[in-house]
Amino acid sequence: QSPLTQPPSVSGAPGQRVTISCIGSSSSIGAGYDVHWYQRLPGEAPKLLIYDDINRPSGVPDRFSASRSGTSASLVITGLQAEDEADYYCQSYDSGVRGSVVFGGGTKLTVL
Amino acid sequence: QVQLQLWGAGQLKPSETLSLTCAVYGGSLSGYYWSWIRQSPGKGLEWIGEINHRGSTNNNPSLMSRITMSVDTSKNQFSLKLHSVTAADTAVYYCARVTKWYRDYWGQGSLVTVSS
Numbered sequence: 001q002s003p004l005t006q007p008p009s010v011s012g013a014p015g016q017r018v019t020i021s022c023i024g025s026s027s028s029i030g031a032g033y034d035v036h037w038y039q040r041l042p043g044e045a046p047k048l049l050i051y052d053d054i055n056r057p058s059g060v061p062d063r064f065s066a067s068r069s070g071t072s073a074s075l076v077i078t079g080l081q082a083e084d085e086a087d088y089y090c091q092s093y094d095s096g097v098r099g100s101v102v103f104g105g106g107t108k109l110t111v112l
Numbered sequence: 113q114v115q116l117q118l119w120g121a122g123q124l125k126p127s128e129t130l131s132l133t134c135a136v137y138g139g140s141l142s143g144y145y146w147s148w149i150r151q152s153p154g155k156g157l158e159w160i161g162e163i164n165h166r167g168s169t170n171n172n173p174s175l176m177s178r179i180t181m182s183v184d185t186s187k188n189q190f191s192l193k194l195h196s197v198t199a200a201d202t203a204v205y206y207c208a209r210v211t212k213w214y215r216d217y218w219g220q221g222s223l224v225t226v227s228s
Contacts (some may be wrong), residue, residue, distance in 0.1 A: 002156040036214040038157075045206060045218040046157070057216065089157050093213055100172055101213070104151075105156035 003102035004090050011110040012080045020075040020107045022090035028102060030071035033093040037066055037075050040087040042107075049084065049088070050075065077109070085111045114139040116219035118207050124226045130194040134207030134219055141165040141183060145210035146152045148181070150203040158203075162210055163190055197226045 007021040029035055030094060032088040037050035048057050053073070063079045073092075077084055084096040090104040120132035134146070141164075148160035161171035163181040171179050180193040194201060205222050209214035 006156075034213055038215070045220050046208075046215070047218070048214060048216045051214040051216070052212070091157075091214065101147075101159035101162075101170075103157035103159065 002105035003094055004092060004104035006088075006090060006104040006107045008105070009108045009110065011112055012077075013112045014082060016080045017076065017078045018080060018109065020077075020088050020109070022073045022075070022092075022104050024071050024073070024092055024093070024102075026071060026098070027096035028071070028092045028094040029068060029073055031095055033045070035045055035066070035068055035073040036091045037064075038089045038091065040089065041083075042084075042086070046089065056064075080111055082111050085109055114209060114217045115209050116209065116217055118205070118219040118222045120205075120222055120224070122222065122224055124197050124201075124224065125228055126198050126226060127196055127221065128226075130197050130201060130205075130224055131191070131207055132207070132222060132224075133189055133191045135187070135189045136209070137188070139209075140144075141188055145170070146183070147208045147210045147215055148192045149206045149208060150201070150216070151206075152203040160192065160194075160205075199226050202226045209210055 009017050031063040034052045037048045040046040066075045088107045094102045115137040118134045145162040145164045147162040163169045178195045183190045202225050207219040209217040
């Protein structure tokens with residue numbers, strides 16, 4: 001079981017909006033540690049999608065946005081496109097049990 | 113543009129040592145930590161550890177006793193050794209650059225299979 005909990009899968013039709021949740025704990029997201037999001041397209045290495053909770057690296061479309069509240073965070077994709085079909089992972093830090101970088105289990109986004 | 117290229121043995125037997133090296137192109141090792149991450153079949157990403165150009169390391173507590181990381185600044189490379197592997201160590205292994213607390217550049221991934 002991953003330290004950060006994500007839904008195994010989400011889906012949406014082109015043009016729709018989808019949300020991927022990332023649930024942590026009081027020693028990770030709830031403690032104020034930044035949340036980062038990665039996109040892994042089929043057959044490729046993960047790519048940084050969102051850093052420091054809400055920021056997009058250069059080249060990432062503004063269709064991708066993120067937020068956090070309490071012990072959880074969310075990635076929102078609007079105007080869904082076929083090329084968004086990928087695995088998405090959240091990442092933070094957990095200060096419990098001697099501290100560790102932690103990832104979510106990943107969410108498979110299917111564009112219908 | 114920073115690029116990371118990863119290589120190492122893809123097939124191991126139980127109790128052997130996994131050895132991977134990641135070369136960094138288009139940037140220096142200095143000023144960053146360099147990370148190892150893996151993904152076992154059917155599971156999420158797992159942080160293994162990271163090292164900076166001076167050799168300072170941070171490790172996953174659950175793997176710390178079996179990990180050796182090193183850096184070769186003359187070759188702009190960093191390496192991972194995972195000792196006493198078992199089938200549970202079968203995974204795709206990635207190397208990545210760390211900026212603050214996120215991984216902004218990743219290598220392509222290398223499948224390591226542990227089987228007798």
